[in-house]
Amino acid sequence: MPRSIDQDLNRFNKILKGKVRDNLRKYITRSEMFGRKGRESVSIPVSNIDIPRFKFGKRGSGGAGQGDGKVGQPIGSGGQDEGEGLGQAGDQPGQHVREVEVSLDELAEMLGDQLQLPRIEPKGNDTLKSLKDKYNTISPTGPDSLRHFKRTYKRALKRQIASQTYDPTRPVIIPTRDDERFRSWTTTTEPDANAAIIYMMDVSGSMTDDQKEIVRIEAFWINTWLKKHYDGLQTRYVVHDAVAHEVDEDTFFRTRESGGTRISSAYKAAEAIIARDFPIDSWNIYCFQFSDGDNWGEDNSACLDQLQQFLLPVSNLFCYGQVESPYGSGEFIRELRKVSGDWENMILSEITSKDSIYDSIKLFLGTGK
């Protein structure tokens, strides 16, 4: 039996989640939220919701207590909001911070709503289909566990009326084997949508921990959003200074090297990964590159060539996020701007601080590709 408190509890959780949604901009920049790997849901602390009332503030408030201590001895700050609890001799609970459990899927949904991100239309690939079974039809045969009672009894009733064996004063209906109907499935084909994300990051000395934190947060949300749209999402990570390496996720966010910067090396590595793992006719490919924009001057033209010859034509999106760093010159984005007019799948974003992550994600994913 459903308990009435469950309804109230669900409603309360919904309200808490609404609070998360309203403050999403604040929450998404908190990296501690997704620090724990491999979890489907995260706990987000939200300040408790409460019904406002006319009540006393701390100023001038006080009460009586029991215990040792001299006059003037502090007995507590009363926290943020506990003033009322202290003032009275009752046992009213003070204010608490609650944790609300939100699944990553819900968070992605919220993010999509908040940023008004369009649903991604997977790049159609008619040749690749997957089969899916759906229980949406009725069949005259099947196992007892799938027997459809209503249909079965309806047929039995029809038969009895037709054969005039139905007696309204004694409405007993006995289905025969022929009356039985069973739930059954149909097999449908669905276009298979696979997606690969390739993250590239500059790890030269000028990318400090702060900058990497920004990349990490942004990459987390991009992953979360794309995962929502593709069943089989694959991610690959490339770091580079003067040469590029493919690394795992953990290394990607921790490596720090020094030395020169040659962005073209990362593009080459990305190209190799795509050629090796992701045949372009069956994969949706997303490239995200982060850098502080400091490149080895003569490498710039090589970068543009490579981009236009390979990466841009095969990618759903090519996104470049330039993270502002106290050391970088930030010139690379100007190079890319030269060609960005020709490629509508190329998106450039300047990320000045954690606060701009939100807008940057909107910019990157707002095209719905």
Place this chain on the structure above:
Amino acid sequence: MPISIHRPLPPEIRDLQLELEAKAAGYGLDFFETIFEMVDYEEMSMLASYGGFPKRYPHWRFGAQYDEMMKGYSYGLQKIYEMVINTDPCYAYLLEANELTDQKLVIAHVYGHCDFFKNNAWFAPTNRKMLDDMANHAARINRYVDRFGYETVEEFIDACLSLEDLIDPYAPHIKRTADVGDQRLASWDSSEQDSNEAATGDGRFPSKPYMDSFINPPQTLEDHVEEGKAHAEEAAKRFPAEPMRDVLFFLLQHAPLKPWQHDVLSIIRDEAYYFAPQGQTKIMNEGWASYWHSTIMTSHALKDEDLITYADHHSGTMATSPQRLNPYKLGIELFKDIEQRWNSGRFGSEYDNCDDLIEKEKWNRELGLGRDKIFEVRRVHNDITFIDTYLTPEFCIEHNMFAFGYNDSNNYYEIVSREFPKIKQQLLTSLTNHSRPIIRVEEGNYRNRGELYLKHEYHGVELKPDDAEATLENLQKLWGRPVHIESIMDDKRAILSFDGHEHQMDSFEHDSIGSLLS
């Protein structure tokens, strides 16, 4: 009609109950029939969230309380042992998982509560059939939910709950005008009556004819009549005629509410009045129940094997912390203190006027009036009059009591005094109106524009401004027109206003005091 999940007690507990009931009755406790039920912790938390009632209207705050209780329990921070509701018959819930010793303690404790509910004067006007009424309230509100949608109704309930403290907890006891239910008519009647009296009554003092012109000088009589007229005119302009503490009632009479909203608000108000006496007698009620569980347990029910568990749980209930006065502890100790004083005759002018400390120390008239006295106390007092009458300097010293206050300069609550008058005053202040500000409707037609003007009765503690603003927003939802509340902010007289779009705060220097209501 039991709406509850009735589950009969297991035989061994049933036997305990009968035994303890007889013991309690033997001490002179007088209670309604008390029905015990066994529940598991989830059910207990659910009942506790619903204020003890198995059926309440749908609202998220019950879910919030439930969530908090279940979490507190699973983290081992808190546990509810028992729950009683003030109805006839009384319903009490026992926790299935409790040890037998705990069940004894709890049952004895419950009989204390039941006796208190039945006999304490402040509970006299409460509705003892509230179980049915709560279920009816739920049915009515569920009907509105079906008709108008969950969120619409919920939003309105939120607004009502925001104001639910704004009732007059003394109203059920004082027949100011007429029955509360008929006050709309009554308040008009009484204002008319006033003006008639002022116009016709000549204010004459009784006198012998030859003294009359001295005792009742004609000029004064005339002035008196004029004054009366002026006063009546002034009063007639006012609406309500005098400041009204039952703000919810004023809203029910005059706010532009749809019929279903009117009904919801009246339900919230009914329930607020039902629960009010529990807030007014927390210390006494818990003290009384604790007094009886400890008396019954220690003199009868406690077996050797119970001792440790009993001592552990009793002392846990009685634990004190500097920041929060434990109502169980304060209550039981005061009752014990009163009992002792009346047993030994340490009361009255003879004792009070005795200056010899040694003699006072040894004072014993062997009156044996203690038991009778505490029964009388539980009948007539509420927490405020209880503390006011029976808290003594000796008691404060013995129990290491102090007064604390908030220190602006270091953001800390600190001990401000260990002197009796200060402790008593702080304690009484914190109990006044269940530690909520006292607020009245001053004017329902402020500035002659149908705006609502409330006034906070300031006694040194300021309102919390952000909550006040949010509450004003809810008030405005009900009233429809701009709303205001007058109080003191930063030592200045201030009016917080909300017109439906934006907040405003006007403050005035102290010089300009005088009624802001023209």
